[in-house]
Amino acid sequence: MAATNKILIIVTNVGEYEKVGLRTGLWLGELTHFWDVAEQAGLSMDIASPLGGKIPLDPESLSHEVLAELGTEQRYRDRRFMDLLEDTKKIAEVTLDDYDAIYLTGGHGVMFDFPQSQDLEELMARFYESDKIVSTVCHGGTGLLQVRLSNGEPLVRGKRVTGFSWPEEELADRADAVPYNLQEELEKLGADYSTTGKPFEPYVVEDGRLITGQNPGSARGVAQAVVKQLTAVG
Template identity: 90%
Template structure:
């Protein structure tokens, strides 16, 4: 594996639910909290999405209370940083060899486009099978659902993973809006799904090069785990 020490960050293009009228999109903190950690470690990053272009933001992730948490507001006020979401590259344009790790952000929008993207599935399998780091947080775990390895097995089969839990979905009042139960779908694929003792408690699961976080508050922990592994590879 080339020691480029570079991370590819994947975000959603979907800005609304299919069954209800509520808006959604990228949960901004799941990008900024990860970015803060990796940038401090001196690791460069690029952002891509299934369709490329401008990225919608989940309006709830922009509330004053949420923005004030863990420094998200500072990034939101940063014109240069926010402009990175104005014209993202398409996943189909990404060169796997340019990166050592991939990170899938969440926000409910990803439930509608991540599992539908063959380009993302192929890229995720390529990362994992070439000994690169695969990481997700919250609903970003939906990007694992249709990833099949060369031996025909789902990437998550027999792996310890986490992702946004069904109890958290119910507490967020989105159980009637989401197209499926992420926790259940991971378990159907043979994943060893794990979750924190309490909903919305930061929780990160590492299974070798597969690193997953349960909820928005876990993005920083996922980043720290990714940085540790990249440093260990050096």
């Protein structure tokens, strides 16, 4: 794998649930925590989304308590950083050779547009089959559900993965709002899904070039795992 020292980050365009009136969008910390680790390691990043343009933010990720975690508020106050979410590029405009890794952020919005994006599915498969790193955190794992490799097999079949668990969904009071159970859908595809013993504790699973994190608190750990692999090959 040719080293570009560059990571492509994918975020959602969806700002509300389909069945209820709650608002959603990108869980900001899942972007900032990853960004902090990768930037400190000297890596550069671009942000893309299925439709491009401005990105909605999950209002719960902007609460004072959540923003105080791991320096998220510092990024939220940074005009230059936040402007990166004002006009993201479309996934269809991405050039594979420009990046060494792809990272899918979460927030409940991704449950609606990630699995519906053929551009994302094809890009994820191409990343993986080009020996590049594929990583997700929390609901970002929904971006794995429709990905098929060139042999027709689901990317996650037989792979060790994690993602936002159903118990966490219930504790977050979103079980009636989400369109499906991510944990169950991964298991249906033949993934070897696992979870941490205590909800919302950081948990990261590595299966070769596939790196997944369970919940928002796992974004930093996913970034550390991605950086470690990139450093090893770079």
